[in-house]
Amino acid sequence: MRIAHYLNQFFGGIGAEEHAGKDLEIHDGAVGPGKLLESLMGDNAQVTFTFVCGDNYAVEHQDELTAAVLKKLRETKVDIFVAGPCFDAGRYGVAAGALCRAVQTELGIPAVTAMNEENPGVDLYRDTVYIVDSGINVTKLRDIVAKMAALGKKLAGGEAIGSPGKEGYLRRGWLRDQLVDKSAATRLVDMLLAKMKREPFESEMPATAFAPVPIPAALKDLSKAKLVLVTDGGLVPKGNPDRIEGTAATRWGAYNIQGRDDLRAEDFEVSHGGYDTRFVQQDPDRLVPLDALREMEKNGIIGKLHDEFISTCGRSNPLSNTRRLGREIAEKIKKEGIDAVILTST
């Protein structure tokens, strides 16, 4: 088995932080922990060559580094690409993750790395790259390299990879359906009884914690402010011209309300499968309160109401859609010079 290994300046034997700006070197054979790696990956395993690069250089010149690594791997074929272990070195982890992903995507070569769960490389790459959980303790190097070797062998051999717990990699964040013998009811009661007896149990789903959004500064002068109405309740013009889906919507639309003092039932319909839409259909202002805001605009309470309202459907919509929808809508809103948004949500 032919291994290509990536190490930073420290593990590559060049030196510590003062050498973080070192550019890429390619050495024949194994360097540093690479020797341990190759001994643990089996009799025929050999590190064909080792990439060594300074952490700062790797991050500042990521594209060039990636291109150089790919070029070398195109010239000299390997069976597996191993990066690190990186422990809690953040620049190292980010570089390792990026290279692993590029190698997989561009060359179809399996890759594995290792880092501590808090390493910024994890959030960026965990869903596409196998990252062995290394913890922060560098004295555990041998154990971690052993896990990388075992996982690397399986990947190179095209074997099925087991659960994160079994194989030692950080949960990648994906779900797969699995048909089991026990009904959900039985699993539910089993789990409760274990919890009540203070026995260990494994929840079938972990929660995800999200970083909070910092609060944007309040409006200083409402009477000069430009506002826009946005909704995720799926209100669309009759005929749904932008074909906004009623579930897991991938599209949003901006609809002209210039000169209108209220929204009329005959002009709109609702594309949203998650609530009883007849009340909004009877009077769309019950979802998008144009009439109230138009009055406030006329009375000078607000400066201006933007000429369009923006709409999409929030039902069963995963973050992988809504992050993009939110970003696109935000870009449009910024372009229009809008100061504040009223978002109505069902």
Place this chain on the structure above:
Amino acid sequence: MVGSNRVVLGTGIVHVTGDAKLPAAEEKELRRRLVQKALDALQSNEKQ
């Protein structure tokens, strides 16, 4: 990052800024009050 810092409670899922049980004039007044609450929130730096 996920979440909203300024949240005002509407009148239920099926009519966020309305109330089908009210006569028209009262419903409009309810809507005005809800929207005013939203505008007040936009002028405050307090997370709600």
Place this chain on the structure above:
Amino acid sequence: MQLTLAHHPITDLQFGPSAHLDGTVLTVDVAALRQVVLQEASIVDVEFDIVRPGEPCRAGPIFDVIEPRAKEPGTGEDFPGILGAPFTAGMGTTHILDGAAVSVLAEISPDLTRSATGRVLEMSGAPVEASDYASLRHLIVIPHTKPGLPRPAVERAYRIAGLRVAVELARSSLNHTPATCESFDPVGPAESGRDGLPRVVYVGQIFSRQRKPEVDEPILYGANTEGMLPIMLHPDEWLDGAIAPSLHSWFGGTETYFYQNHPIILDLYRRHHAREINFVGTVATIAGSDNFDRDRHCRAAANLVKWNLRADGAVLSKYGGGLPHADLAETARLLEGMGIRTAVMVSDVSRDRRIESALLFNVPEVDAIVYNGGNGTHWQLPRLDRIIAATPEFTKLLTGPLTVDAANIVGVTNQQGASRMKSLVY
């Protein structure tokens, strides 16, 4: 409460001039059943068909699946409050045709935003191992309603007609000796002889106020639950016809069959009988229409569990779509705060198969979660010659070959605990 379930195993269904049970073969009289169905004025015509496990056939969209059951006359009402007076369910003797089911088709797909085909009953091929319904013999009811009726009226007719047919079928077993009889150990908050056993409660949502129920929508003893607060029910009330699914079938799956054979209640009864727990009762609750409604319901339910049922632990299930997960988590959070341990069962909301999209709540104490899967599984269904549907459009749509999501094969995903499809995190 003492409910006796009289089991009559059925190995085949067949059509014949008069309805009767001969050993384990049930003969079905379609002329008589037609009269039963046409009692619903909204239904102007009806056909019937029979499907058996392994037969290469497909029926859909499925409106409901009901187990044929009939009360021993004089011992209670069939589907009280819905078909008859609202006497308490769960007493007397109920005769059951085990291995049989009545499946009612709809003429339109229940949720067009989710699926053109609606829920499909697939009796052969790959989906069979994932749905308990594939191992039953079904009498399919194919109703034709008056054109132009509002959808709730149509759905109500399907509901009532289906329940009536299920009762009528089971009546053939009334003068027969059941193969086995089953009754459960007594359940209640004050049952003696169970000191020291952990007191466990089931809290189940039976409706979600994401939509308003119809005035005549039969859910709990025929009442539509509007304005209702949580209520304590004896487990046998769930099993013996007190509750029907609401008219719209939500994602996640709920059928009358799995109220009658409620997997969570039956599992709790098993542990109760084995003296692992003291099953003290259940609470039926409702997912709220807004935050105040949610707070009101969750607190009321938690209070019943804590002060009336005096539970040590509770298992909770939801009804409806995504929003009811908030009610589920809030009720569990309140219970944990009262010292009552909880485990909750959720539906698969992760359409992009990422963990970050999988849970609609993040409550540290609500850490025992059973996750019903299904969003990542599709089956390629082959072209079949035998398609049972109420309209030519659906016959064409269901003929195949077609790709169907797991959630659209009836019985694969289920909010009552019947599903065997879980989600593996990796």
